[in-house]
Amino acid sequence: MPEILLVLAVILIFFGAKKLPELAKGMGQGIKEFKKATRDATGEMERAMEDPPAYTPPPTPKISEQAS
Template sequence: MELSAIFAFLGNLGGPEIFLIVLFVLIFFGAKKIPELARGLGKGIKEFKDATREVQNEIEDSVKDEPKKAIK
């Protein structure tokens, strides 16, 4: 997810709102748990990107192979 998409998602949130959200996350999860959550989120995003890239490559390969099959 790009940084601009994150800011577009946040919309009209200002400094105080963001501060309250961060404070709530710190209180709810604790400072030790946040890096673990971020690591898990990063791994999930990486796996999702890899899967979408794999599907895209399969589609592109099938499109490239299609004209060869039509010629034969």
């Protein structure tokens, strides 16, 4: 717990009290975007796992007649 207080104090010193709300807002938006991207990627992977692969029949061998 003391580490968190130390980090917060350093951030307050570097950015100042006026910039803290802007910084927190930016971090909140970043976290929100990260969670959305993670959710989208997870959903895409789940959909890919649910869909069976499309059936493609094996190619039929072509028999060529050779004159002897």
